[in-house]
Amino acid sequence: MTTSTVEDYLKTILLAEEAQPGSLVATGRIAAALQVVPGTATSMVKTLAESGLVTHEPYNGVRLTEAGRRLAAHVLRRHRLVELFLVEVMGLDWSEVHQEAERLEHVISERLLERMDEMLGRPEVDPHGDPIPGPEGGVAAPAGPIWDLAAAPLGRRLRVTRVLDQESQFLQLAQELGLVPGTEVVAERRPEGSDLVELTRGDRRFSLGLAAAGKIRVEPVE
Amino acid sequence: MTTSTVEDYLKTILLAEEAQPGSLVATGRIAAALQVVPGTATSMVKTLAESGLVTHEPYNGVRLTEAGRRLAAHVLRRHRLVELFLVEVMGLDWSEVHQEAERLEHVISERLLERMDEMLGRPEVDPHGDPIPGPEGGVAAPAGPIWDLAAAPLGRRLRVTRVLDQESQFLQLAQELGLVPGTEVVAERRPEGSDLVELTRGDRRFSLGLAAAGKIRVEPVE
């Protein structure tokens, strides 16, 4: 049986690999993400390597094996289906489901997971727009260009597709501004040196710092 | 933070106290219920005693303190609300929810628990008829006589109120026979020395061994 600690490490490594495709994941990044000291991450990585879930190049980094990737994708599937379930069925706020899912993802049976998936209509994304891996671990590839509000062209109609931050504080802000997956916005201007972008949503105007804007993925409407 | 191991021990002790009100709980019973060797239960009991959750009379047994009882009741509340939720909302079979709840009970937040309670209409019993402790730990006291099918008077209309076994095999059998909380049966005869009771439910007749019959709680109808 894989412990929930192992599941957490694998999930973290998968997310880091997706953030930087092709490169090895540094043990330091794993340690930071899981809030443990670097030595702890190293020793756990060695354990994972002995179990054949990752390959470890000492002093260099780590990469999931096929078995590790499969397991990690399955944890992520549970996490994201649970998040969507908590929002859609239980009526919890999207800013508070991450933590809950963080614990539930380790104890949900296949059977219960299947029921959730069925109730939700085989969804492809969670409340934050993050793709939900299928039962076999694959994710639906996004079509079209990948923009965010810090880089998307000005003056075009854009639809929010994804919010890349799980902090409840940021999510509450995004919700207040209406920057949730599905809503439409236009990036009007990025004044030189201002480090922010001016947006309109319907007839509301507001601004967002570029760091925050970079966490809001969008796609062109039509 | 109380670990889920501690929660399991407390819950086990609470159930054992309820089964034999007034008497101390033997460490051996705890060990058997939790599938650990006796020495393990002893050392855990000592830990619980140091935390002020139980009082321990060495070689004699253990009893929950007020703090321990409150915590245990809360675990039981989570367990039973989750069971009911899984049956009512998720459509799982009552014979398979116990194991699932056994894990979920340790990771459900207060918030999610409250949502479940609300969705279910503040229920008082779980799918097996077991009472659900309130948020403060109290349980609704059953009114009237407490009978089971091994002892209930013959020839009277009886309503099943509770099934005292969580084994999925037994629960499946009970379901096939229609011996689930709410249904009506009559105990017709208990032939001398036969070790069984003959029952009717509607126009169906069947028999049940006394050991099994003793696990089916009933109350008189009107």
Next chain:
DNA sequence: TCCAAGATTTTGACATGTCGAAATCATAGT
């Protein structure tokens, strides 16, 4: 009363996952 059988506790050991601190490695900048 005394003892044997059964239950309980004690003891020493182990697995897991963590930390702090020392040792080691990689590499950017001179």
Next chain:
DNA sequence: ACTATGATTTCGACATGTCAAAATCTTGGA
């Protein structure tokens, strides 16, 4: 080409929860 800096690894220690086996206690029956 060297070195200082930052990242990584190693090492020893600890907490939790478990087991196996030895020691201890309780108690019913001769």
